[in-house]
Amino acid sequence: MTGSALDDALALHGLQVAGAFQISADDALPRKDGSLILISPAEPAFWPIFTATTEYHDGQSDPMDRWSRRIGDALAQDFGALALYPFGGAPFLPFYTWALRSGRAWASPIGFLVHDTGGLFISYRMALLVPWVASPSTSPRPCDSCTDQPCANACPVGAFAGGYDVTACKDHLRSPAGQDCMTQGCAARRTCPVGQGTRLPTHAAFHMRSFL
Numbered sequence: 699m700t701g702s703a704l705d706d707a708l709a710l711h712g713l714q715v716a717g718a719f720q721i722s723a724d725d726a727l728p729r730k731d732g733s734l735i736l737i738s739p740a741e742p743a744f745w746p747i748f749t750a751t752t753e754y755h756d757g758q759s760d761p762m763d764r765w766s767r768r769i770g771d772a773l774a775q776d777f778g779a780l781a782l783y784p785f786g787g788a789p790f791l792p793f794y795t796w797a798l799r800s801g802r803a804w805a806s807p808i809g810f811l812v813h814d815t816g817g818l819f820i821s822y823r824m825a826l827l828v829p830w831v832a833s834p835s836t837s838p839r840p841c842d843s844c845t846d847q848p849c850a851n852a853c854p855v856g857a858f859a860g861g862y863d864v865t866a867c868k869d870h871l872r873s874p875a876g877q878d879c880m881t882q883g884c885a886a887r888r889t890c891p892v893g894q895g896t897r898l899p900t901h902a903a904f905h906m907r908s909f910l
């Protein structure tokens with residue numbers, strides 16, 4: 699099995715490779731060589747594929763996490779890999795740090811990750827620890843050429859004034875004025891020109907409900 703076979707297998711589920719890097723012996727991982735491949739939704743194709751699955755319709759909790767685990771475990775078996783997930787409770791696996799190591803995501807002015815194609819809407823459904831060698835990318839950080847940096851001032855309650863004020867954000871989301879963020883997705887994330895418009899409002903609203 700190879701990287702391109704993995705691309706094909708991911709596409710069937712509306713997923714894509716969002717970054718990769720070679721692991722080192724110092725990483726606290728169950729293998730000491732190979733690569734970590736970060737996997738994200740391929741938007742907007744992902745949403746209609748996910749909403750056609752059993753997990754989305756069965757009425758049980760955490761449908762996207764349960765779906766991710768089912769797909770990730772099957773991919774791991776097919777590709778001789780180990781599947782790792784960003785959810786499941788503390789201690790969390792360091793996906794933010796792994797994203798930085800991929801060379802395709804960076805810390806934005808508001809602290810969230812910004813990705814070379816997904817922008818501020820980047821999210822990872824899983825990582826696959828594979829036996830083959832993958833190199834990090836060398837894309838430029840988009841914020842360095844983004845003169846206005848609109849994300850920095852777009853939050854209506856200034857939740858990014860110093861770190862991320864989760865309480866201020868959630869208080870706003872519960873108010874009538876917060877329905878814009880609740881139904882369209884985080885206003886600050888939406889200002890990023892990178893990948894703008896690829897997150898469908900119904901997909902964004904699903905995550906906002908689960909966040910709140």
Ligand code: B12
Pocket residue numbers: 783784785790791792793794795796808809810811812818819820821822823861862864867884887905906909
């Ligand atoms: C805990 C957590 C949260 C917490 C607290 C985040 C915070 N820092 O305040 C809460 C619940 C508030 C949260 C919210 C959201 N989160 Co969150 N979260 C996580 C989670 C599960 C664990 C982070 C962690 O503690 N890791 C363990 C530490 C030891 O390792 P590390 O992550 O490498 O550590 C680095 C980061 O903590 C980073 N860091 C330091 N300060 C800050 C501040 C911010 C804002 C961030 C993002 C990172 C960050 O520095 C550390 C060293 O490099 C990660 C998934 C994961 N497993 O990593 C997602 C993750 C960071 N979150 C993510 C997402 C998508 C969200 C939401 C947007 C969810 C949504 N609605 O869709 C919301 C934000 C709401 C909004 N306005 O849109 C994405 C990344 C998004 C991005 N572009 O940055 C991740 C990677 C999950 C994923 N599946 O992809 N999250």
Ligand code: SF4
Pocket residue numbers: 806807812817818840841842844847848849850889890891892
């Ligand atoms: S809006 Fe500009 S500064 Fe903000 S994350 Fe996107 S590219 Fe970076």
Ligand code: SF4
Pocket residue numbers: 852853854855856857866867868870871879883884885886887
């Ligand atoms: S969801 Fe809305 S209130 Fe929360 S951080 Fe984003 S813009 Fe601010």
